[in-house]
Amino acid sequence: MNISSSDLKQVIVFQRATDEELQLILKNSIVRMVEENGFFFFQGDSANYLYVLVRGRAKLLQASPQGQQVSLRIIHPWQMFGALGAVRQEATYPATAQALEESSALAIESGFLRALVEKNPRISFDLMTLMTTYIQEMQARYRELATERVEQRVANALIRLAGQSGLKSSKEAGIELSFSRQDVAEMTGTTLYTISRLLSEWERQGYIETGRERITILKPHDLVRIAENLEK
Amino acid sequence: MSIMNKDLEVLDVTVSDLLKSTPSTVSFFISQHTSCVGCRLAHFCTLHDVIKTYELDEEKFLKELAKYMVQNKQ
The missing domain is CATH 1.10.10.10 (Winged helix-like DNA-binding domain superfamily/Winged helix DNA-binding domain)
Structure with a gap:
């Protein structure tokens, strides 16, 4: 699957990245295909990669210690997920990402993005925009x-x-x-x-x-x- | 029996009784945009309650209902 730098512009966090940066991102990433019900990563795994869904649909699940599962969110194409590692070095994934249908995602090295975020304030700002949107969503759900x-x-x-x-x-x-x-x-x-x-x-x-x-x-x-x- | 008395009686019928005796009135309630069909409290509400709850026009409501009752007989 061919992904161009202009495709990546659809990702909120990358909307203001330069073409050079986008090319670099593509160079430091691989496309992973997961079949229906397969997993991109599991809760508790080291967050070495962050993902941008390219095709299909995925959901983020969190399990309680008793084994009860809660669906946190559904991921659609060009949404980023599992990005914790880009902010915290030793992070583990707080949730499991499962494909709801055959899906592809761009897996970007967390360390690479962390370095990019440190260099480019626009990317870090857009990452904050994404994070605050998520926090507000969670606050609304908590209230409900x-x-x-x-x-x-x-x-x-x-x-x-x-x-x-x-x-x-x-x-x-x-x-x-x-x-x-x-x-x-x-x-x-x-x-x-x-x-x-x-x-x-x-x-x-x-x-x-x-x-x-x-x-x-x-x-x-x-x-x-x-x-x-x-x-x- | 005068028409008025008859109307009064009809208004005292509960939604669930009406739906049971005249299933075609399912479409009637749907056409009135009420949530009566499938409601778990339908056997407590009379048609009068429905008119009041949804602030419907009683005369129009009964006229429309009559159409669905006739349809059923055909």
Whole structure:
């Protein structure tokens, strides 16, 4: 596969590199082809190369010590991945890169790019742009995990409870549930504090009404909307 | 029975009962852009609740619904 220096201009980190630099990058890299489900590198390997995906699609996975896997991001052509070694000399890959389909990537020596970054402030600046974009993405995901996901989880639990044991209340469209906040906390793997904060917020919005060992769903649709991430 | 009474009765039918008795109304709910089809709380909501929730025009809603009920009979 032939990659030209103008192809490399599509990479955010290389958009302002000179033609000479791009030629040098190409000289210090090799193209690696990986078949579907194959790996470019594994979490914990020495980060000797950084990659630019040229063709196909890859995903970055991180495994917990218990072996649970989390998908961190999907990589598309001309995106850089595994670049930690370009910044830190002794780095290991924090994640595994697996090809989702037959893919090719340009493997660039980390040491070579590290030297280039030290010489060319534009490249280091563009690398920072890429990194800050990633940080912001991760911050948004962290917020979703910490807040929105709990909201969905709790809404889903209430809907499930309504379907199983809810009674149509005398109030218009209301559904009566005989459960305490503690019950809901245990069912959703959250804390009583989180449940109380959430249910109070929903009560304030008029979605539900709470009492002792009792939750009344006043606006079923709004709970479904939260649970299913509907817009309206 | 007057038309008005009949309308009132129809409005008291739950979404799940209507979908069960008249499956062709699936298209009706889709045409109204509601999320009723497949909703886990459909057996708690009456048509009246649907109109209120989505702020729909009651008269138009019933007129449109009637079309789908007729279609089913053919």
